[in-house]
Amino acid sequence: MLPEFFFGYFACAILGLAMLTVTRKNLVHSVLWMLLLFLHIACLYLFLNAEFLAVIQIIVYAGAILVLFLFLVMLLNLREEHEARRFVKAWQGRLAVCILLLTVIVISVYKATVQPTGGYSIAFINEAGHTKVLGTVLFNQYVLPFLMTALVLFVPMVAAIVLAMKERKR
Amino acid sequence: MIPLSWYLMLGAGLFVIGMFTFLVRRNIIMMLISLELMLNAVNIMLIATSHYMQDMRGQILAFFVMAGAAAGVAIGLALLIAAFRNRESANMDEYNLLKG
Numbered sequence: 147m148l149p150e151f152f153f154g155y156f157a158c159a160i161l162g163l164a165m166l167t168v169t170r171k172n173l174v175h176s177v178l179w180m181l182l183l184f185l186h187i188a189c190l191y192l193f194l195n196a197e198f199l200a201v202i203q204i205i206v207y208a209g210a211i212l213v214l215f216l217f218l219v220m221l222l223n224l225r226e227e228h229e230a231r232r233f234v235k236a237w238q239g240r241l242a243v244c245i246l247l248l249t250v251i252v253i254s255v256y257k258a259t260v261q262p263t264g265g266y267s268i269a270f271i272n273e274a275g276h277t278k279v280l281g282t283v284l285f286n287q288y289v290l291p292f293l294m295t296a297l298v299l300f301v302p303m304v305a306a307i308v309l310a311m312k313e314r315k316r
Numbered sequence: 317m318i319p320l321s322w323y324l325m326l327g328a329g330l331f332v333i334g335m336f337t338f339l340v341r342r343n344i345i346m347m348l349i350s351l352e353l354m355l356n357a358v359n360i361m362l363i364a365t366s367h368y369m370q371d372m373r374g375q376i377l378a379f380f381v382m383a384g385a386a387a388g389v390a391i392g393l394a395l396l397i398a399a400f401r402n403r404e405s406a407n408m409d410e411y412n413l414l415k416g
Contacts, residue, residue, distance in 0.1 A: 153318050157326045164330055164353055168337040173345055180349060187356055194323075194367040196375055203359075206382050211352065211389050218393050219345065222400050233340045240339040248332040255324035262370040283372040284379070295383045302387040306394035 152193065159186050171232065173219045177212060184208045195268055198277040323364035331357035342408045344399075348392050355385045 163183040170176035184207040191200035234240075271279050284292055334353030341347060359378045366374025396406065403410050 149318055153322060157322070160326065161329050161333070164333045167353070168333060168341065168346065168350060173343070176346070176349065180352070183353075184356070187360065190360060191363055194363050196363050196367065199363060199375060199378060202379070202382060206386055207352070207356075210386060214389060214393055215345065215349065218396065221397070222406060232342065234342060237340045241336065244332050244336040244339070247335070248328055251328040251331075252325055255321050255328065258321045258324055260320060260365060260369045262368065264370055266372050267370050268367075280372060280375060280379075284376055288376055291380060295380060298383060298387050302391040302394075306390045309391075309394040309398045 149193075156186055156190050156193070160190070174216065177215045177219065180215075181208055181212055184212070195271060196276060198280050320364060320368045324361055327357045327361035327364070329357075330354075330360065344396050344406045344408060347408070348389060348396075351392075352385060352389065355381055 160183060163179055163186060167176050167179040167183055170179065184203060188200040188203040188208075191197075191203060266279060331354050334350040334357060337350035337353070338347050341350070359381055362374040362378045362381070366372065366378075399411065400406060
């Protein structure tokens with residue numbers, strides 16, 4: 147009973163906060179609602195025995211990405227956006243497409259079950275520690291993708307600096 | 317024990333909210349925010365499936381998705397700064413230079 151209650155709370159909170167995030171007129175309010183949303187998602191990860199990913203979720207999303215968004219909202223003077231039209235005119239068709247997609251996904255996952263492979267059971271992860279298990283898998287089987295992640299993070303950094311730099315007078 | 321399909325339906329709901337926002341809001345910052353929502357929905361589904369399969373691969377994939385999301389938002393915001401310098405607006409309808 148208790149797990150269902152907690153899951154219900156988190157599910158309602160996540161969906162409600164997502165709705166709040168995307169409908170606000172003021173972008174700062176929207177970003178702050180998104181902070182609360184990310185914290186709830188991190189709690190949901192804790193619920194799934196993924197402590198390391200919960201902490202990473204808070205550090206990366208709440209720590210880095212949200213600060214980037216807030217910084218940008220502050221940097222660009224968006225005061226006149228408040229009065230501008232927020233939504234496109236022809237939203238009915240797009241809403242229909244979205245509802246269709248939701249229906250398709252819900253029907254296809256309605257009775258979804260998976261066979262546990264048993265390689266990393268909950269008891270095993272709890273005994274060894276989630277971070278250690280994840281690190282072992284990451285550095286044994288996924289070293290090359292992990293190293294490429296460094297490149298994936300380095301190239302946008304250079305690109306962001308070059309794009310945001312002021313063009314020099316020739 | 318909560319069934320796996322509940323988590324998948326939660327992820328689907330969050331994904332559709334993000335997608336609808338991406339389609340109807342005209343503010344570029346809002347569109348980037350909705351991209352983040354969609355990536356988070358996928359992460360919830362991946363981690364839930366990984367937990368129920370007792371397999372670590374889904375969580376590794378979620379880890380890489382987070383790195384990709386950080387890279388994507390950095391480059392998106394840099395592009396927005398560069399575009400804002402020319403148009404003085406974050407409204408998507410203003411960017412119609414390539415429209416015939």
